[in-house]
Amino acid sequence: MPYFLLIVAVAAERLAELIVARRNLTWSLARGGRESGHGHYPVIVVLHTGLLAGCLLETYGAHRRFRPALGRPMLALVVASQALRWWCIATLGHRWNTRIVVVPGTDLIRRGPYRWIRHPNYVAVVVEGAALPLVHSAWVTAGTFTVLDALVLRVRIRAENAALTELVHDA
Template identity: 40%
Template structure:
């Protein structure tokens, strides 16, 4: 049981730390003139994460299923990938959809391969951690809900960030003095 608690406590601590970092970074982005897009979706993202984690705590501690180590290892690899993504984005990483007009979007590291790299990792986490406890139905249920929510969110994000991805036309460029 101690290992079950340790795993879930570390995941919970990681989520809390991420919220603190995201809040700090959101303030920095706002100070650079950034603004939030699609704020009506953020509550759904938070609710899904809270329900997912609370449900894991309940099911794992109620039934104490055996821990499938290969899935735990896969989850650890995902967390290392998440760390890489957060570090690559630096003060631009946040849990909200923030836009800073005129700033260049990241196109290096994981983002050079996958446009929504952080969402890829989140989708995998929500699916893989329950599998580590043998909760296949839980992984599938929350995995599908999360994918639907992420698809909805990515459409908003792509629309908001499209102007930052497009190359300026010669008429839009400012002449050098």
């Protein structure tokens, strides 16, 4: 039951992200923001929904046992990834989104975690995607999500880098 509650909490966090993202999308579009790379967005939604469903289906369907030596460090990584994600959201403010939206005339953010890493939010996604299933030994879900997420992030990061390059050239 505690693992189920963890998955519900992560799902609630995702809904909070979507609320913030929708608000920020409205803000960005009102300032001339342009969305790019939107073709892969539905795949991301399905993949992340599948991660949460896979965690539950594998854990309870395959009767995976909680293994404290694995589960506790993975839980710490899940918490750390959430902290990093919300640090990214706080740092980008209105410019953070689950979509790729660039507002012309704005500068690249180079503070917070962006001082050190170009895409820290994706670090959080990768860590969480591997760690969340492993909290309760759902290794098939962890492996499957990690491989599929790597493929999607490859497309996503290319699209985002292209959009950010456009932003730098517009400045």
